[in-house]
Amino acid sequence: MRTHTALLIAAAIFFVVASPARAAVLVGIGEQSPEMFSDTRYQALDVHHARFVAPWDTLHNRWETTQLDSYLLDARAAGTNVLLSFGRSNQHTRELPSPKTLTREFRRFRARYPWVTDYVTWNEANHCSQPTCRRPDRVAAYYVALKNACRRCRIVAADLLDDSKIGEWASDFLDVAGRDRTLIWGLHNYIDANRFRTRGTRALLKATTGEVWFTETGGIVKRKQDAAVPLPASPEHAAKAARWVFRLAALSSRVKRIYFYHWTPPTTPGATWDSALLGPTGAPRPAYTVLRNWLIRERGKR
Template identity: 45%
Template sequence: MPSRRPVVRCAPRLLALLGLLAAVLAAAAPSPAAAKESGELSVGIADQKTTFFTAPLFQDLHISKVRRVVPWDAMNIGYERAELDQWLTAARAASTRPLLSFGHSRVPSRAHTAPTPAQFVASFRKLHKAYPWVTEFAVWNEPNLCGEPLCHKPALAARYYDALRAACRSCTILASEVLDNPTMTPWVKAFLARVKHKPTVWGLHNYLDANRLRTSGTRRLLRLVTGQIWFTETGGIVKRRSAHKQGGFPETVAHAAVAMRWIFDKLVELSPRIKRVYIYHWNPGGPRDSWDSGLVGLDGAARTGYRVLRDRLRTIERRRAATAARHRVAHG
């Protein structure tokens, strides 16, 4: 029987080595604040138009992420497919990465009808075959907004999510992009009760938090779900028609700038799990648009919100550069 004395002598040394290793790993692991400073937060623009891709003001921001809402049946309708192709061609020419968010059909007879999972996935496969370089998708745009065909069907949205995960295992699939209104909590809970694959990324449209200068909606989603949260639509609202109004804040260019500061200084800082922010939108399409949260006005001039965004992007870049410099020094 071998002596146990050598084992006793080695144990303290082994424990010391393990402790040293743990300390090294702990020092190497970034804190939540350091993760933010390392440039993990990405900023994008959400807009249906193509003109902003070549606008000098957009190019000056050096933004690499963009988002568009796509009717679920777009690949089956000639003009829809042509619009999508034009937008994706412009996105690629601008060296940006697109996120495509599925939504209701624009065909009037189908606008309030949800597709079957088989129809939904068949349309997705057709799109992904045509554009294999697009790898980021959201299951549905604001499904908890009543008026949407999925408002009372979170279980169906869960089936869509599971089907998309199976159809493209290399894609990033957002569970859905929920609006921060009172229906969000019950909708998300019902979705989670039926989904088979645990979502790793959620989209959030936190207009109410951003414009009412609150944090409650974003905090609720952070408590409800795990994984990353992307603000796939947010921004300061300049003008809405009555159908969109929920009150509680002014609608001016000055207010929109205040909301933009709130997004980056308060909402983004709630958690390191918040990884992306897409500002909606670049500019209003015309004076009769029902919604205006544009960074740029109808005259093409930058609004105050644009300048706030530009300043925040510069801050992100300075932090990224400082972190990279510290990394180079630490690793020779």
């Protein structure tokens, strides 16, 4: 009996040791300014991943092309991998390119920046500031076309805000794209993060299979007061929301990446959004400390 019990204990220990641990969640920063890469506080986080949103027709505008060149080259020099997200044109804000046109532009991006292999079909596609808001069919066609154009690229199929209709939008997308279990889904779960709930994140997880990347998330420090979806905001609140983001990531092993938005506050007059990890003077905000401490703990576990 003692021998039998010892064998059972040994077997249990073996399976605990041999079972693979859940892979670490990759963390990055969503930021539009390349100055972040030379910041010692960014370097101290040792994250090496960033997200940038570029108009789909960037390479037809000299200023936008120069801006993107600077960002991607600085990121590369800093050893940072960039998730490049397509967004609406600054010249033709309501124009939706055809899948053929977007694929042509995608190939131009690939030729100019061959080291970039992570892409998003369309930034926050279900938000009605975007011309894709009611066109999940068009975004699905974009995904199929871009995936066919670069089989080795990791392409986020649909990038969605966690509103009340996220599951319905994702289902309509799948009706066109097909029920591929390998699709990568992007999620901007600001509502969940800042209201300390899980509803939107769970809705996307329920409606889909495959990996989920939090392609933009974080706690809000300052926001336009008359916004359609009111959310609390302050430096202290943003730190609590950052902690909640990690709880949202723990809902499923399918969550593979988190990109916190953003690094430094906007300097443009009348800016209506601030969820930056640093303050106006460059001092780290409480949310930066939350992120740094989480990264230290996770690396300690590994």
